[in-house]
Amino acid sequence: MNILVFNVGSTTLKYACIDAETEEITTAGLVDRIGQPGGDAIDHIAAAKIAISEVGLNNVCVIGHRIVQGGDLFLEPALVTPDVLERLRTLDTLAPLHNPAARSVVEGLVEIETPQILVFDTSYFLTLSPAAFRYAVPEDWYQKHAVRRYGFHGTSHQYVTQKAIQFIDGDETSRIISLHLGGGASATASVGGRAVDTSMGMTPLEGLVMATRSGDLDPAIVLHMTEHAGLEPSEVRNSLNRKSGLLGLCGDQDMRTVLERRQSGDSSATLAIDIYVRRIIKTIGSYIAILGGLDALVFTAGVGQHSSEIRHLVCESLQHFGISLSQEKNRTCCDDLADISAPNARVRTLVVGTNEELAIARLVRNRAKS
Incomplete structure (x- = not known):
């Protein structure tokens, strides 16, 4: 079929x-x-x-x-x-x-x-x-x-979490945090392949900083912009979804371009990356507290899988949680499934290529046969 x-x-x-x-x-x-x-x-x-x-x-x-x-x-x-x-x-x-x-x-x-x-x-x-x-x-x-x-990127989080559990010889108690970092970005905490928390909310706007979406913000900002700045609700919605995030902070939404600008000393690009990374670190820390520890941290999607610099920036502040990268493995990683942890790391840090199409096909096959 x-x-x-x-x-x-x-x-x-x-x-x-x-x-x-x-x-x-x-x-x-x-x-x-x-x-x-x-x-x-x-x-x-x-x-x-x-x-x-x-x-x-x-x-x-x-x-x-x-x-x-x-x-x-x-x-x-x-x-x-x-x-x-x-x-x-x-x-x-x-x-x-x-x-x-x-x-x-x-x-x-x-x-x-x-x-x-x-x-x-x-x-x-x-x-x-x-x-x-x-x-x-x-x-x-x-x-x-x-x-x-409601949570989003579910097929991706499910796929990479299951791959991670298999890779580390885990079981129904394995504590995984998966980071889907692409144009849209979200984090999910799972135990044994069952989601227990996630960063996106009622819509995909909540949570991490994204390419053009703001992520978390004080909800009173929306009221302020409609009641005092004269914007229509549709204008606020459009701005938060399409004109915010990396684009709103520095004028570029492509992570590769933003990182290049940061390396050249561009202050707005540097701030954008600092905010982007800080939000991820805060989320990981809160999820470790909820999970009571961590067995594996998983990076996936376009930025997560391909940006060694973002992985380094995220993980360098998490060493007190047992998360430590091998800089060589992180820099040279090009596989769909790779362990980039330092030899003495208590937590496994993995790069797992997501395959949403295959995950969808599996679900469709099961539904078609039912």
Whole structure:
């Protein structure tokens, strides 16, 4: 059974055709800079058609879609039906950079005969306790408006956490902190592959500093900017999602560029990196306290896997927790699964390449067979 997986980002569409039995990837690609000048496609529908023309649908049994936000409406993978699509539309505002784009692809392919199954990033966080997912807000906000922490990047955190546990010969007690550091960034604390806390919240805006998203901030800032600065709520939402983070701090959102500017002595880029790293360190420290210790720290995604400098900056302040890097291994690491710990480190520090497409294909296979 071949599964065509679509992993939609705000301006990208990754795709892979995967043999569900052998887990071999037969075709894979990326449609980049969607909707941008000089980009590969004018919109996400056009991007999906490019992928389909490359893969073909003759041998595809089912299409799997990564959906960032499933809310409390979708607790497991769902076969696309009119009712499912109607419910999915109600979640657009909870993940404004991703859900509308992914949904547009699903709706654009409804007319084809190939079944479609949705896989939700939020599903991995169903194991969070109320103490972890509830906010200290009025009860009716939660009961009537579903205001709670949902968590995101779930397929990535689940995949790399399971790989880490296998790599360290761990078990159901293994304490893992996974750092998904890409354009979006999040941290998750897990025990034995079950999530117990995560940094993103009701939307992907909460938590770590990201490429264009602010991460944590005083909620009164939103009120200040609407009540006293005269901004409309939509303008504040757009600024916090698209104009903040690294971009807001130094004018660049690409980590590689920001690091180059920092190395040349640029003060705004240096501040941006300092804030970015400090937020990660604070999160790791709080999770170690919750977990009661740590067995492995995992770096993944574009920045996490490929930036030795960010890994070094994060870990150099964590040595009192038993986290210590081999500078040589960290500098030369280029594998999808590598231990970059110093020989005397009490905590294993790993670089694990995420494979969201394979994780999605596994979930789609199981749902299709059920």
